[in-house]
Amino acid sequence: MKIPKGLQPLVDDGLVDEVLQRLKSGKEASVYVVRSGGDILCAKVYKEAEHRGFHKLAQYQEGRKTRGSRDARAKGKRGRHGRSVQEAEWKNAEVDALYRLAGVGVRVPAPRGVFDGVLLMELVRDPDGNPAPRLNDVELTATLAHEWHTFMIRQIVRMLCAGLIHGDLSDFNVLVDAAGPVIIDLPQAVNAAGNNNAFRMLERDVNNMRATFARAAPELLATEYAHEIWQRYEAGTLEPESALTGCFVHDETAADVGAVLQQIEDERREAEARQRRRDGVEPAGGA
Numbered sequence: 001m002k003i004p005k006g007l008q009p010l011v012d013d014g015l016v017d018e019v020l021q022r023l024k025s026g027k028e029a030s031v032y033v034v035r036s037g038g039d040i041l042c043a044k045v046y047k048e049a050e051h052r053g054f055h056k057l058a059q060y061q062e063g064r065k066t067r068g069s070r071d072a073r074a075k076g077k078r079g080r081h082g083r084s085v086q087e088a089e090w091k092n093a094e095v096d097a098l099y100r101l102a103g104v105g106v107r108v109p110a111p112r113g114v115f116d117g118v119l120l121m122e123l124v125r126d127p128d129g130n131p132a133p134r135l136n137d138v139e140l141t142a143t144l145a146h147e148w149h150t151f152m153i154r155q156i157v158r159m160l161c162a163g164l165i166h167g168d169l170s171d172f173n174v175l176v177d178a179a180g181p182v183i184i185d186l187p188q189a190v191n192a193a194g195n196n197n198a199f200r201m202l203e204r205d206v207n208n209m210r211a212t213f214a215r216a217a218p219e220l221l222a223t224e225y226a227h228e229i230w231q232r233y234e235a236g237t238l239e240p241e242s243a244l245t246g247c248f249v250h251d252e253t254a255a256d257v258g259a260v261l262q263q264i265e266d267e268r269r270e271a272e273a274r275q276r277r278r279d280g281v282e283p284a285g286g287a
Contacts, residue, residue: 006045136171145216169205
């Protein structure tokens with residue numbers, strides 16, 4: 001096939017010998033099957049920001065460390081260099097996440113590196129050697145749904161123990177090879193400890209998996225893994241093999257709104273009094 005523009009530098013440098021087919025084109029990137037030496041790999045060519053459909057990028061990047069103070073300042077100013085830094089971070093985030101997760105036993109495609117903004121990685125295959133199907137294209141039995149749901153919850157826990165949350169996990173971002181589910185598409189991976197949206201994204205990932213497998217096993221809809229996992233994570237007791245129940249009792253005690261508002265008002269008055277004392281308007285001890 002004709003060599004896509006994004007892959008031409010890799011062909012010129014000898015990293016890619018042949019582009020065999022386009023595997024998919026999504027909102028974030030186009031993925032190709034390529035030959036590199038004796039290996040058949042995936043090449044993920046990221047789309048530029050103006051052509052991407054992924055919105056609310058900032059909430060995913062919150063908490064990520066920027067290399068160098070100059071780059072951090074540039075990101076804050078949102079100029080050309082800042083946008084360039086943000087783009088580079090977005091493209092590097094996936095390969096960084098793949099290396100980290102593969103190292104702790106999460107089933108992800110084995111990364112080969114990022115070259116000229118293109119991610120080279122393992123091609124996940126089905127039992128016949130063809131590109132593996134996505135989870136949403138696989139017909140599930142109730143037994144298999146339970147087995148894979150348990151496995152995916154374990155994968156989510158293992159990711160969280162490594163400090164990451166997928167952030168966009170669904171049956172479209174899971175492939176199925178001969179051994180079961182493989183997690184893909186991680187450029188938006190969230191820093192669990194440094195992102196204010198971390199729990200909300202974890203809950204969405206967990207609940208997306210629940211809804212996917214509940215199509216074949218509706219009883220899974222009764223599970224409550226997200227809150228249980230997060231409670232253990234915040235307590236520092238979550239481990240990759242932690243025994244989970246899928247049960248969680250929500251605190252339904254009504255909030256004392258009046259008491260909260262009174263505390264806010266008391267704090268406001270105290271802050272005003274401190275300011276008056278600093279300004280010399282009111283003597284220490286009050287009037």
